[in-house]
Amino acid sequence: MERVRVSFAGLEVDFVDRDRALSQVVELAEKGTFPVYVVYGPEGCGKTAFLRQTKAVLERDFGYSVVYANPLADKLEDVLQYTLTIKDVVRDVLGAFPEPYSRIVDVAISIASRVLKSFSRPRLAVLMDDIFQAIGVDKAEIYVKTLLNLIEWPPASYEKIVVLVFSSEGVTRFKVGRHSWATLRIMWNMNREGFKQLYDALPGGKxxxxxxxxxxxxxxxxxxxxxxxxxxxxxxxxxxxxxxxxxxxxxxxxxxxxxxxxxxxxxxxxxxxxxxxxxxxxxxxxxxxxxxxxxxxxxxxxxxxxxxxxxxxxxxxxxxxxxxxxxxxxxxxxx
Ligand SMILES: Nc1ncnc2c1ncn2[C@@H]1O[C@H](COP(=O)(O)OP(=O)(O)O)[C@@H](O)[C@H]1O
Ligand SMILES: [Mg+2]
Structure with a gap:
């Protein structure tokens, strides 16, 4: 499996470790997700980096069309990412929203739904990165339900669908965990071996x-x-x-x-x-x-x-x- 490059402490490094998590991605890629997977983890534990690697695996190794939204990303180009094959759909949807970047979660859902309609039985992945703060924690449940609807009542048929929502908001469990709309998982900080690799990558005395x-x-x-x-x-x-x-x-x-x-x-x-x-x-x-x-x-x-x-x-x-x-x-x- 090829590792993506991620930026870390002003450097470009290979995505390291997280081997079990990546084999879990492979499993999900093979069978799809049901219901929505909501993953909760400490701030800075590596969720965004992991989603980048996940996007690459789904695209390259499994032929998924991926739409990824990260409303809190520092750089505009990181707010919405997608597989090149769906660029026309993305352009149309961006054009249909007066201020698409202020409603990127809606944009991503709309892209997902259009991909289902435009391609014949696609493999589709929707990756949502820390969206609850942006949409308002009070709306977390309703958005998860909307995403579940994509799986259960798609506007057109698909071959496989993967929907992952990552969150560092502490209230995730109370808000989302009480419904059958999502299955909750936790992601922790890195293990010693993986972390050591990042430590070793840092230059200078330490x-x-x-x-x-x-x-x-x-x-x-x-x-x-x-x-x-x-x-x-x-x-x-x-x-x-x-x-x-x-x-x-x-x-x-x-x-x-x-x-x-x-x-x-x-x-x-x-x-x-x-x-x-x-x-x-x-x-x-x-x-x-x-x-x-x-x-x-x-x-x-x-x-x-x-x-x-x-x-x-x-x-x-x-x-x-x-x-x-x-x-x-x-x-x-x-x-
Ligand atoms: N497995 C990894 N390999 C390389 N860099 C990583 C890895 N996990 C996290 N990082 C880096 O550590 C920093 C914090 O991770 P990030 O993904 O932003 O955390 P989160 O999204 O959970 O807040 C970032 O600079 C990220 O690129
Ligand atoms: Mg993040």
Whole structure:
């Protein structure tokens, strides 16, 4: 399988590892998805990179026509991507929307539906990358239902269809998980071996790998952040504190939050009195609820059962150790 190039910390690198996830893609390519696959994972764990690789596999190895939307992409050319064979359909649909880039999810769905009508029994893949923030979390369910309709009630017949929706919004599970419209999976940060390859790709002097692993928990975005800050852990922590308004959280939750820093399963052990705290931590994308370790529920490998050094409990986990350290520091500062 050919690996795509992705940009990482200002470099162009080969997409590394994620072997199990890629074999899962192969399975889905062979049988199609039913219902919609919704995959939830920490910010920066590698969802967008993985979808790029997935798009390439579906196109090159399985002859799919792919439409991919990423409303939050930095560059305009990354907001909508598609297989060249459907470029006429794409042009027509873009022309039919007065401001297509402000409604890219609708555009992508419309393209998908037109591809079904324009080609004879196509193989079609619709890849949605972090769309819930853009469409509004309150509309997440209705969009997933719309995507399910493409599978169940297509405007014309298809050979195979693959619909994947990736999300880093903490509310995904509550919003989407209660319906039979979607099957939910989690994707975690990278494993040690894959992460090591990215670490090795970074030029210049760097701290020992073990230290970087312990701070990042295998999250490539954290690795990028540390690299860009000249490996200043302080700077990276301060940045997270500011971005997530963690001081306000620290002031509000004090000691309870301190317990979660020590062990995220405090949230479960003290449920239901921790209910509101859980909601706050999930909504601010600091903590993820892990509902089961059965590999079936995961894209790629599940993380280890419990590893407090990395902030992993059995039921809850810090998205990365660095996020936990940001909370620890904020608690001291508001102390
Ligand atoms: N398997 C991988 N191989 C190479 N680079 C990766 C891989 N996974 C993630 N990256 C890089 O790490 C950074 C964060 O990943 P990204 O896909 O943007 O995360 P997410 O979409 O989950 O927020 C990006 O620069 C991305 O290109
Ligand atoms: Mg992304």
């Amino acid at each position: 701290p020992p790998f073990d230290d970087v692993w312990r701070l990042s928990g295998g999250n490539p975005r954290v690795l990028e952040r540390l690299y860009r800050s000249g490996w200043s852990v302080d700077a990276a922590i301060e940045e997270i504190i500011r971005e997530r308004r963690i001081k306000a959280l620290a002031k509000m939750w004090g000691g309870d939050l301190g317990e979660v820093v020590e062990d995220p399963d405090y949230l479960w052990d003290n449920y239901p009195s921790t209910k509101n705290l859980i909601e706050d931590l999930i909504e601010t994308n600091l903590i993820i609820e892990i509902w089961d370790r059965d590999p079936y529920s995961w894209i790629d490998d599940p993380p280890p059962e419990r590893d407090l050094e990395l902030g992993l409990g059995r039921f809850y986990a810090w998205q990365t150790p660095l996020h936990r350290e940001a909370v620890r520091r904020a608690l001291k500062e508001v102390g």
